Amino acid sequence: MFQILVCKRVSKTYPNGLEALREVSFEVRKGEIHAIVGENGAGKSTLMNILFGLIKPTSGEILFNNNHFSPKHPSEAIDLGIGMVHQHFKLVQSITVAENIVLGMENRFQSKLRRVDREAMNESVASLIDRLRMSISPDDRIDSLPISKRQQVEILKVLYREADFVILDEPTAVLAPNEVEDFLEFVRGIREMGKTVIFISHRLGEVFSLADRITILRRGNVIGTFDKRDVDRESVANMMIGTATDLSEDPPDCLGNESVLSVEGISDVSGTIRDLSFQLREGEILGFAGVGGNGQEELFEALAGSLRLVSGDIRLVGSSISSLDTLERRRAGLALITDDRMGKGLAPDRSIVENCMAGHHKFGKFGKWLIKDTDARSFTESIVADYDVRCGKNIKTAVRALSGGNMQKLLVGREIAYEPVVLVAAQPTAGVDVAARKLIHDSFRRLVKTGSGVILISGDLEEIMGLANRIIVLYRGRAVTEMTHPHYDPTEISYYMTGIRGAQDDRYSHS
Amino acid sequence: MDIELITTLFRTSIRMATPILLASLGGALTYHAGIINVAMEGLMLISAFFSVVFSYLTGSAFYGIIAGVVASMLISLLYSVFVSFLKANNFAIGFAINILISSLTLFLMRVMFQGKNAFNSPDIASIMELKVKTGNYFLDNYLLNFSILTYLSIAIAFLLAYIIYKTSFGLRLRVCGEMPQALTAAGIKVGVIQLWASILCGGLCGLAGAQLSLYNVRMFSRDMTGGRGFVALAAILISGGKPKRVLFISLLFGLFDALSVKLQNEKIAPQFALMLPYIMSVVVLLLFHLKTRKQYGKA
C-alpha cells in the first residue's frame, strides 16, 4: 500500500532544552484515517506543527509522496495538499464564512479595480457546502454562528483548498456528545473522497470508532503503530500512559448537611446567565455540564466576582458575597481554578515560585511587607512535591517551560492550598494527560472529605459523571435539569445539553 | 461674525489638517494591520527635514517631496522590520526611532548648514497650490487655491476606504490586525502584510512632513512636528481607523490648530493658545471614551 507520509527518526529539541520528540518514525498510508494518540506533552502538537511547517525539526527526515519534505512555512505545506484544522479556532470573527474560507485565495475573485467579487466568492463556497450537505450560509458572520458550525467552517477551509492530507487536531473537544457522531460520520465521508486523515484525540472511544490505524506517542517516543483490529482500548491506554489505569470512577461519598454555597436567581447584564439558582452542600461535588458557550464562563466569573450581576445573590456559608471583589471572596473562603491556565490562571513568563505565591501573598503567608524567601520556597516546594509538578527540581523555572499537564497541576495545587470552603473549578482537566487528570481528581476527592464543597464546571461528561454527586445541565444560561448520582444517563444528559429536552420555554427551540 | 475671519480660520484649518490627515491615514493602515504606530512623529520629522533639504538643493518642491517620502518610507521599513520580523515591542522601537530622528535631524542640520535650531532660506521651493481665480469668493477661498497635497490627501482618504473594505489586500490587512493566526494558517505571511502597511504609512507620513515644512511654514526647525504624530494617533484611535472618519476628525484637529494660530494674536497669553491643540486632542479622546463607555455599559 502506498505510504503517503514517512517520518524517519525525527527529533525536536526546543531552545529551552525541552526534548519534545525523540527519533520518531512512523508511516501513514494513503486514504486511511490514522489516529495519533498520546498524553499531553507527548509531542503530538510538535509533530503536527512540523508537518505543517510551523516548526523545524532538529534532525531526521520526512518523506511526503516519496519526496523529501521540509516545509519552511505553512504555505509550502498547503501547496503540497496538506490541510490542518487547529485545536483552537483560527477564524476571524468580524468577517463572513466565505471570506474566512477563501482567505488567502480571495484574490482569485478580484474583478476590475481589484475589487473582490463577493457574489462569485459566495457561490464557489456555497457549492462546496452543498456537496457536503451542510447548512451554513456563506454570508453569515462568524461571530453569529454556534461553536459546532464554526468547527465545520474550519474544516471547509481546508477542503476548499483541495487538501488531500487533512490533519485534525482534537476536533471533537468542543463538540457536544450528540454532535460528535455526526462529526465522525463527516470525517468518514472525507476518507471516502480518497483523502488521508490524521486524527488526533484523547478520546479513545472516538479513536476506535473512526481510525484504521493508531500511532501511540509517549513522552516524545513512538511506542508503535497498530492496526485497530489488533489492539483494544485498555491496551492502547496502557501504552499511552505506561501503567494500567482504571478508567472508571465513582463520585466521593462524604456528603454533609450544611449548605456552604447558595446561589439565588443570578442573572448578568448581557443575559448570558439567567435566573440561576442552586445550593452546594459541604462535602459535595456539584457538576455543571453543558456545551461550551452556554454560560459556563459567566457562571465562573459571577462566582469569582469579575462579572456584574443585575439580580440575585450569592451566599458563602450564610453571608452574602455578591458585593465583594475577588480578593474579599478569596478571604471569605473561595478558591478558583480558571479554564484558561495560560491566559488567566498563571503568569507564564514568571517563575514557579512567583506563580505559587500569587493570591496566597494576600494572606500574609510570606510576610506583610517584606517577602520571606524561605517561606515562599518551602510553600512552593510542597505544592510541587504534592502535585508531582515536573520541573527538574528547579522552582525558579519559568512556568512557560512546563508542559500543559504540569501547569495545570501547579494551578490546581495552588488553589487547593487555600484550604477553601468552596472550590470553583472550570474545565480542570481540559487538555491534560490521563495521569495528571487522575491526580487532579484525587485531590478534589481529598478536598471534599474535609467538608469543603466543589463546583465542577466541565465539558467532559465522563469527568463529571465520575466525580460529581449531582449534575446541573446548563443550556443558554439556564439550569435545564438536575440529576443525582447514581441516576445518571449520558444520553439523557446530552439531550439536555443540546436543547433537545428542557428548553421548551426557549424561543430558540425547534420542537 | 466677520466673513474674512471665518475664511481665514477655514483656510488655516484645512492647511493645518492636511498633515494630520495624511499621517493618520497612514497610521490607519498599520492600525488595521495590528500595529499601533507611535513612530509617525519621527516619520513626519525626517520627511520634513529631507523635503526642505532637497527642495533647497534642487529648487523643486517636487523633488523635495520625493526625498521626504523616500526617507520616511525607509525609516518606516526599519520600524516594520523591528516590529514585524524581529518581534520587538512597537512602543519601544517607535519611541527609539522618534528620539533618533529628533537628534539626527538636529545633528544633520548642524553638520550640513551650520544652523542653530532652524534652517530656512529663500531658495526652499514651496509646494504648489491649485491656483485658480474664478472671481467667485466662495469658490476661490473655500474650494480652490489650497496646497495640491490637500486635494491629494482627501482623494487618498476615499481611496483607502475602498482599499481597506473592498479589496483583497484590505481583507488581509483587517485579518492581520484581528487574527494574525488566521493569515498564517492560510499561508499568508503576516509580516509581509504589516511590511506593506508600514511602507505605505511611511509614504503618507512622508507627504505629511513635506506639507508641514514645504507649505505650512517653508522651513525646518527643531522638532517642528510638535506632537502631530500623536495627534494623528489620537485621531486613529477615535475613528477606529476608518478613513472617512479619520478625515472628519483630522479636520476637527486642524480647526483647533487654526484657533491656536488665531488666538496667538489675541490678548490672552500666547502659551494658552499654543496649549490648545494638545488639550483639545486629549478632550476629544476623553469625550470619545466617555461615549463608548456609555454605549457598552460599565466594564
Next chain:
Amino acid sequence: MIGTRTLSFRKLLLSLLLVLCILSIWALIIWFGGESPFKGFRYIIEGSLGNHYQFLSTLNKMVPLILAAAAVAVPAWTGMWNIGGEGQLLLGAFGAALVGFSIDFGVGLVNIVVALIVSAAFGMAWAAWPAFFKIKLRMDEVVTTLMGNYIAAQLIAYLINNPFRDPRSPLAQTPYIKSSFVIPYLFEGSQFSATFFVAIGMVLVLFIFRKRFITGYEFDITGSNPVFAGLSGIRVKKTKLLSMLIGGALAGLAGGLLVLGMTQRVMQSFSPGYGFTGLLICLLAFNDPLLIVGIAFLFSALQTGSVNLQLFTSVPAEISGVLQAVMVLFVAAFKTFIVGRREG
C-alpha cells in the same frame, strides 16, 4: 551540560559582535560629522572621564537621567507606559522652585526635604490624570502622557513669564531659591553634589522594593499578566495607578534635584529632553533599576564627552543623541538573537 555551555558561548560571541557593531556605527556617525573616529572617541572619553572634574560632571549629569529612566521603569513593571517624564520633571522643578523662593522653615535640611517632597508631589499630580483616565476609561496613556509634555511645557512657560516671573531678571525665569534651599556643591569647581547620592539611593530603594516587597511583587505580576493578577486578588487598577504615581513622583524629584542642586531657578528650556533620554535608558536597561545606573553612566559620559568633542572639532554636540538612539535600536535588534525568539 555541553548544550548550555555552547549556548552561553554563542551569547558571549553575539554580545561582542553587538558591541563591535555599535562602535563601528558610532565611528561612521562621527566620521560623517567631520572627524576621524579614533580622534572622536578620544575626545569623548577624555571629555567625560579624562580628569577629576570631567568625571564628576559625568556623574552629576546622571542624576536627572537616572530618575527620568526610573520614572518610565516603575510604571512599566505593571505594564503602563509613562512617556510623560518630561512634563512631570518640569512640574516637579517648578514645585521645588516655588517652595524655594517663597517659604522658609529656618532649617536647611527641612527646607530641602520639603522642597523635594513638593517636587515629587507636583510630578505625581501630572502623572495622575493620564493614569486615572487610563484605569477608568481605558484611555491610551501613551497619547495622554505625551500630550501632557506639551501642555506642561506651555504651562511652565506661562508661569515663568507671568505670575512667577522674577521681576529683577531680563529673562523669563522664576526668582532664585533662597540659599538655605541650595544643596551645596561638594567639590571646588564642580557642580557635583549630594543629589547624586539621592538618585543612587532611590534606585537602591526601587531595587529592593521590586525584589523583596509584597507590593513590588504585585507590580511584577500585574505587568506580567493582569488578568491572572486580578484573579489572584491583586487590585490591578490600584496597582497600575500606584506605579504611575510613583513614576510621576520620580520624574518630579528629578526636576526638584536639578533646581536645588544646580539651576536654583526654573528658566526657559529648563530641560534639554531629560524625559526622553530617560525613556531610552529605560528601554536599554529592560526596566531594571541597577542596569539603569549603568546605562545612565554611559549616556551621561556620551553627553559630556560630546560637549568636549564640539569644543575641539567641528562635530556638533547633538551627536550624543544620535549615538544613544542608535545604540537602543541595535540592542533591540540583537536582543531577539541573544535571548532567542519564542517558537510556535
